[in-house]
Amino acid sequence: MGAPVLLASEVSKRFGPVKALDKVEFHLDPGEVHALLGINGAGKSTFIKILSGIVQKDSGTITVAGQEVHFRAPEDAIRAGIATVQQHPELVPDMTGYENIFLGRETHGRGMLGRVDQRGLIARAAALLQRFAVPIDLSRTVAQMSAVEREAVAILQALAADDIRVLILDEPTSTLTDVERDDLFRLMNILRDQGISMIYITHQLEEVFEIADSFSVFRGGRCVARMSIDDARAQGVSLATMMLGEAMGEVFPPKAAPGTAGEVILSVRGLSSGLDFADVQFDVRQGEILGVFGLVGSGCDELAKAIFGAQPAERGQILVNGEEVMPGSPRDALAAGIFLVPGDRRTEGLALTRTALFNIPLANLGRASGKGWVLRRRRIREDAQRMTAQVALHPPSLTIPASGYSGGNQQKIVLAKGLYAEADVYIFVEPTVGVDIGARAKIYALIRELAQSAAVIVMSSDCDEVHGIADRTLALHKGRQVEPAMGTFSRDQLLMGGIMGGAHP
Incomplete structure (x- = not known):
């Protein structure tokens, strides 16, 4: 050599x-x-x-x-x-x-x-x-x-x-x-x-x-x-x-027991947006995670942005807790209790030159402010410290610019923003891209924890991720929804649904 x-x-x-x-x-x-x-x-x-x-x-x-x-x-x-x-x-x-x-x-x-x-x-x-x-x-x-x-x-x-x-x-x-x-x-x-x-x-x-x-x-x-x-x-x-440095246990946390899901929190009815996706509809209940599998060009990213108000929907309905909301902007979505963890955290999820202390409260300025919209700085710091600890941010500093963290820890800052949002609906797009195996397990556990009180959707081009974390699954193929004939997809059916548009055995 x-x-x-x-x-x-x-x-x-x-x-x-x-x-x-x-x-x-x-x-x-x-x-x-x-x-x-x-x-x-x-x-x-x-x-x-x-x-x-x-x-x-x-x-x-x-x-x-x-x-x-x-x-x-x-x-x-x-x-x-x-x-x-x-x-x-x-x-x-x-x-x-x-x-x-x-x-x-x-x-x-x-x-x-x-x-x-x-x-x-x-x-x-x-x-x-x-x-x-x-x-x-x-x-x-x-x-x-x-x-x-x-x-x-x-x-x-x-x-x-x-x-x-x-x-x-x-x-x-x-x-x-x-x-x-x-x-x-x-x-x-x-x-x-x-x-x-x-x-x-x-x-x-x-x-x-x-x-x-x-x-x-x-x-x-x-x-x-x-x-x-x-x-x-x-x-x-x-x-x-x-x-x-230790034996790796199960990456995915246990799924919800059948029949334990609560009331429907999010309903999507016939949602369409140009050539990106058409006639998508599903319900998500409290206590469960809906998984959506789709490759690049499937429409997953566009669907997530439409629900979050970052992309216009041409027709259809979005209901949160039974009330119709059609967000015209992310601000509207946040006000309606919808939070998006985007697939591109660098350009869509973070102000990279600013600290975690700056980024985290952006998701819920009402919570961050007191009377007269004056920022409650001590309360913000206490909340931010608690949430960065919950997502295991490393190093656990609130004063380092987000650009100074590894990709996985940047994702943790976005997750901390989600915790601060106290949303009714959480949408995760490619939640573990660039994240190591240990951090992945922590992120999946956090997603499962959020599902106890909220509606949670995980959209990913990783079939194993969707199948491993979700209680129910569907696939998007070239903007069209593919659902199982009954129950939920097997792993292979989900993969075929996303690749070919059909749930083949």
Whole structure:
């Protein structure tokens, strides 16, 4: 295998009283795909930010290709041969693939206007594709591309710098379908064959055995284990147990006992919105969870937004506790007792530059205010502290900007907003995207707890998630509702209903 291409020794980092990394030991071999695992708050994100030059280590050493390096900015990491593709790549939708790849590194032609040399960009992109053989048309705009094609553009953008040896991929499959994920893995195999070493961060543990050569587990700010995939298979290792440091119990909480559901809280009748979905109808009772399974383009996201007033419905009825409400805005929905945990927490669920203390009371300003709409600051802080404790936010700080938290902990802040809302109806869209196995179990338990006093809907493109958490299920396929002939779907029937529009055995 040869000497490691990347070696970290006794790397430590503190943020005030919080020890994020504690003498981490890590190495990456040439041409290796290495999975980096750990629950939210284990130190993975901090370690990757140090390797990317975003955060500076307090102590320890890092060497690349045998040379000790010191990063004060991302440019230093790139010059040393380390490139990172973030979980949410920042691409310009209206620009072509090749324009995005060389954004900020364009070649300019002569002339007063300093126009970009388009031919030069195309030639450089062609050379890059010849090296890495990525099957993609870079002449299209990013807005015209699929999710996996956008990921490929971000990867090529990272590799466009000279002498990149190490590529860091942060949760690259979190928003991909199974087919797109397989396409990404083919691309990763191409890069591996070209000698690119990759650090692959994921919470999808089943993927580790499919694509990685080895893995490391972070826990409590330390690297507690490193193992090859072959050895892990031979020993029957449980990745979840290694991440948690204890045996993993049932991820999903017990379902409601048959016949124990209370009165109908939410009724949806013949709801339609253009081409997105049509004639959707269902009831949700207190004490139960309704699961809705649908792939990208099924209409699930649009349905959730229509109920929440963020997208207009052309016809139909929405009733809460027997009274008709047709929210024209999220404000109307919140006033009617409807709360949405959106699928894209970064753009739709949080003010990322603001703290948890700012974000949490936004869901219920009436509760946050006293007479004359004056904010009750002490009460808000007490409530926010109680709710962040309930969702197990880590670190448990109310003063860190939401952007400073891992994806899983950002989701916990959105959940704390939901608790603060004291709603009658909760709609969760993709509630555990980018969330580790341990946090997932806590989120499912919280969803079940909310269902004791509210109507709860979970919409997800993860069939196992919907089937595991819900008491009743239905599927959406191209905007059309698919229901079981009787009772509820089996797991396979639910999957077929969402994929093909029919509940096949």
